[in-house]
Amino acid sequence: MSDNSLYFKRSVLALAGIAIIIYGANIFFTSSVTPNTIDTSTLEDRIKPIGQVYIEGDIDVNVVMTAKPKTETKKLRSGKSVYTASCAGCHNIGVAGAPKFGNKTDWASRLKRGMDDLVKVAILGKGAMPPKGTCGTCSTSELRAAIEYMVK
Numbered sequence: 001m002s003d004n005s006l007y008f009k010r011s012v013l014a015l016a017g018i019a020i021i022i023y024g025a026n027i028f029f030t031s032s033v034t035p036n037t038i039d040t041s042t043l044e045d046r047i048k049p050i051g052q053v054y055i056e057g058d059i060d061v062n063v064v065m066t067a068k069p070k071t072e073t074k075k076l077r078s079g080k081s082v083y084t085a086s087c088a089g090c091h092n093i094g095v096a097g098a099p100k101f102g103n104k105t106d107w108a109s110r111l112k113r114g115m116d117d118l119v120k121v122a123i124l125g126k127g128a129m130p131p132k133g134t135c136g137t138c139s140t141s142e143l144r145a146a147i148e149y150m151v152k
């Protein structure tokens with residue numbers, strides 16, 4: 001009889017042990033996959049592709065076309081700096097009959113033709129006056145600014 005009761009006690013203990021293990025395993029595996037606890041707020045971020053492949057025609061042409069080249073966004077040089085760098089050499093002292101800087105009598109008759117015409121002549125050159133007054137990189141508005149600076 002005593003053997004039987006010992007066997008019984010062991011069986012109960014073993015069953016209790018197995019029950020505890022199953023119960024524990026159940027909590028362990030189910031608690032971590034409860035739908036309510038999954039954080040989906042960053043899900044899109046986490047599963048999005050690392051890079052994107054562009055196939056010809058995919059690229060937004062409008063964006064590429066409206067991106068301005070660097071030369072257009074660069075700041076305009078002031079009339080003073082253009083004059084000092086490119087025009088002063090001749091126009092300061094009137095080399096080869098160049099109308100002198102700030103000299104009213106030299107410029108009076110020329111100004112009568114209008115600023116637009118002076119800019120045009122400055123771009124094309126005239127006599128000893130080289131095209132664009134040697135400032136090959138000058139824009140029309142930069143040349144105009146230089147002329148406006150030197151006729152004052």
Ligand code: HEC
Pocket residue numbers: 082083086087088089090091095096097098099110117118119121122126127128129130132133134135138143146147
């Ligand atoms: C190599 C010398 C020289 C340089 C450099 C020069 N000029 Fe002249 N420029 C002249 C001479 C000479 C004349 C007179 C031309 C004439 O009337 O025949 C003149 C005339 C002009 C006139 C009057 C044109 C007209 O219709 O009568 C303007 C405007 C002018 N220059 C602007 C400029 C500007 C702006 C620069 C600099 C970006 C410049 N020049 C650089 C020699 C020069």
